[in-house]
Amino acid sequence: MALTGKVALITGGVKNLGAQCAIELAGVGANLALHYHSAGGKKDAATLETTLKEKNPSIKVAFYQGDLTSAGAVTKLFQDVVRDFGHVDIVVNTIGKVLKKPITEISEEEYDTMFAVNSKTAFFVLKEAAAHVTDGGKIISIVTALLGAFTGYYTSYAGSKAPVEHFTRGVCKELQSRRISVNNVAPGPMDTPFFYPQESPEAVEYHKSNGMGNRLTMVEDIAPIIRFLCTDGAWITGQTIFANGGYTTR
Template identity: 55%
Template sequence: MSHSLQGKVAVIAGGGKNLGALIARQFAEAGVAGIAIHYNSDASRADAEHTAAELKAGGTEAILFQGDLSVVGNNVELFERTVQHFGRADIAVNTAGLVIKKPILEVTEDDYDRSFDVNSKAAFFFIQQAGRSLADGGKIVTIVSSLLAAYTPFYAVYPGSKAPVEHYTRAASKEFGARGISVNAIGPGPMDTPFFYGQETAESTAYHSTAAALSAYSKKGLTDIEDIAPIVRFLVTDGWWITGQTIFANGGYTTR
């Protein structure tokens, strides 16, 4: 059975920058026919346009879609527009997320609602619409967090709002399995991207940079997007038999 990316069409939520953009570039190098790149806000527009231009320059057709995926209709429109444009959708990868790091006593209702909107609600309806839209044999991957296996203060609502995705993943893998669709989640460790540094201090960054078992053998001690993108590529190709799993790819930062 062939699991090549040649001729496939991918939808990447948060695909305009950082890990999402790298996944898009690697998919393009592997021969996908088209990629729908989602980005959330005007602040990400320039990055998304740059990524799309890179893909097109390399010969891969790309379309852009802006929208808040915690709005259910935006998920519907994202996949419908992809299928209308390319004629199909085969792979759905959700890299989007929101980190809030605060002591529990300082978390506001707005913090809680925003976290669950981005990390849980959007993830659920992205998976739902992928299940409706992907061709048989499709693949769904959601980026979660290695903090799901951590015992730590100050990160109540971030991994708390990512935790439901494990259950969505298991249920979807069962429900979509008869159509050959695999569904998985990947939990990176702290990644060397702006997504990580925004809420950290020099002291906490130094801790995270030495906390993984393999930290001493990496450039900065943190997870690199180059460490995660190949795992996504594997899960949507030869790793198709893996389904319903949360894979902790973190250099030994956490485990269970």
Template identity: 55%
Template sequence: MTDHSIKGKTVIIAGGAKNLGGLIARDLAAHGAKAIAIHYNSAASQADAGATVAAVKAAGAQAVAFQADLTTAGAVETLFADAVAAVGRPDIAINTVGKVLKKPLVEISEAEYDEMSAANAKAAFFFLKEAGRHVNDDGKILTLVTSLLGAFTPFYSSYAGTKAPVEHFTRAAAKEFGERGISVNAIGPGPMDTPFFYGQETPEAQAYHKTAAALSKFSRTGLTDIQDIVPYIRFLVSDGWWMTGQTILVNGGYTTK
């Protein structure tokens, strides 16, 4: 019988330095992962990546950090090649990379659209491609999307619109990689209590989002806590292996498909 536990597994996490990605790295190390390759985007996240590497090592796992802008296929190829050289072929590949923009559709420039598409769709596509080439048989692949995929809302056309293709990438990858026992899913958190959220929202919008979920009043901030997302991720990359090709919205009743 295939072992679907996290213990002894090798992991690669894109966007694994801080916030949700950093917490995922710490959690999987605490649950017995053998080695974790932690990607971060730029020098601004280098200190966070170092702190996460130290925490993972303190939990008993091997850890190494890699810096890269994953908006080109070559950069994603290099990330996987370097990670495999450092810690071995991954059993679990998780992509948390994303870029958000809240802006009226008629004001979005071509350059802004291209940036959003590169970060949210192109990087996700080539991460899935390289994961399919490098993840071990019976492995797990997961991409972070957004609960806005279940919303009817203004101002997020370029964000939700460039995350939406990941659903289709995920389904195709699940079918193509399934013959090797690899499960592929996407998970869409609601608005999370991280700088990623606050940098885009006015105080009035923040107040709305903090009351918009069915379970908001039971949350510490009213928003999705990253601590509440991690158990779902842990499940999907371990005992939840039978679920594949799915996009799951985890948001306390903020939106639904």
């Protein structure tokens, strides 16, 4: 197995896209350090642990809880993972928060929260990943298809994910000599509970109609791309890979 003995830290790693990435990386032998945020994640973690053990009984899996919007919390997460596993080879950051509103209705508090979750967290995860990931490692941040589209109402969401592209470009150059590849993956509107609360039924149909086969992106479309970047795709670095069934294609 390509990742036997490797340690992958996945933030937001117990449900939806993060959980699917965990299952995918378990399938190629990676040990898994899985972070979750809300207290409800404990139940998701228990369910996922059973699935992972069935998929690959020989891997080590551990779980970590925390709000990662402070630099100190991100530092502690990495310290805990290194204490438990000895090293970190792969980091996949799936943390995100969406807001769909006209800019005239977005408060300062909402702006600060969006940038704390989508930009600040991504920055400090990259910082700690740069400090801890072993030579030849992989660092992947999840952004959004909206970085490739002109769309109203997601201004604070796309706007707070946009800096991650440049963080990634800078970090990829800084880590090139250590053969660490650093990339973003940008899914299209994805069929998870993250997507639905802010969308009307008509909007859901509109999003579907922009994708190949008239459907949303599925987590199963994205997780194999993450695996590829962690294995055979190691030569790719500094990129944002748009995977959205044509959603952003003109």
